Amino acid sequence: MLPRAMLRMPEHDLARVTAIPVSCSDGLGTVVRPFLYGLARQVDELESLATPRLADNVADLVGTLLAEHTGADRTPQHDDGRQMLTQHILTYMEQRLADPELGPGRIAAAHHISRRYLYKLLAEHGYTVSGWIREHRLARCRRDLADPTLSHLPVGAIGSRWGFPGPAHFSHAFKAAYGISPSEVRTMQCQGPAQAR
Incomplete structure (x- = not known):
């Protein structure tokens, strides 16, 4: 129901939760479930208001729930620097999506890394730069x-x-x-x- 890109999760993590029940009786599920039920009860009113910002927030919340379920946020200590760099890169790209010149060369240069290393970092999370x-x-x-x-x-x-x-x-x-x-x-x-x- 949600475009995969909106969930901001690597493909390998999304594959782990595809067609898998996610508990709503513990963790973040206890917050997400009543929130989604409330939205469902007001769906007609919300549709008439056409709230794309709300849709983004719902996608973020569901993505966070799925990340908790897969343990995606729990990374080994020695990977912290690499994970942090990857997160900086993703944030950089997110903030510059409107720039038609955004591409591997500019992204790599902004983070003082080679294009090859950039491709490798994103590939570890199931992405290509252009994709x-x-x-x-x-x-x-x-x-x-x-x-x-x-x-x-x-x-x-x-x-x-x-x-x-x-x-x-x-x-x-x-x-x-x-x-x-x-x-x-x-x-x-x-x-x-x-x-x-």
């Missing part, structure tokens, strides 16, 4: 396409503001990732929840 950037840019575009306050922006402008070089490239990448075109997402949003059903 991570593309997935996160597309997730931001999808969020913006569903945001009624941005409905005045052309679809191509949404892609452009998140670093895609042109409308055709953006549309192709979006459809390949989600099976639906950006224009169709925008149309569904304009119809509203009731009509879309």
Whole structure:
């Protein structure tokens, strides 16, 4: 139900929790369960408000729950420096998603490492540099396409503001990732929840 990129977890960790029940009777589950039930009870009202920011927060909370379940946050002591560097790199990329010049060379130079080492660090977490950037840019575009306050922006402008070089490239990448075109997402949003059903 959530785009994988929004969970901000390595693929190998996501694979460990796919189709696996997660307890809601201990740990973070005791907080997440009532929160999600509350959202479900108010889903019609929330859909009419179209709250993409809330969707991001829900994804973060679910991702944190899954990370707790996989033990992803518990890393060996000797890996702390490497893990910290990887986290700095991911944060750097996240903050610069809108920059069309964001790429391996710039990222590696900003962290004083070689491209090869950059590729290795991200590969350990199940990512490629370009794949991570593309997935996160597309997730931001999808969020913006569903945001009624941005409905005045052309679809191509949404892609452009998140670093895609042109409308055709953006549309192709979006459809390949989600099976639906950006224009169709925008149309569904304009119809509203009731009509879309």
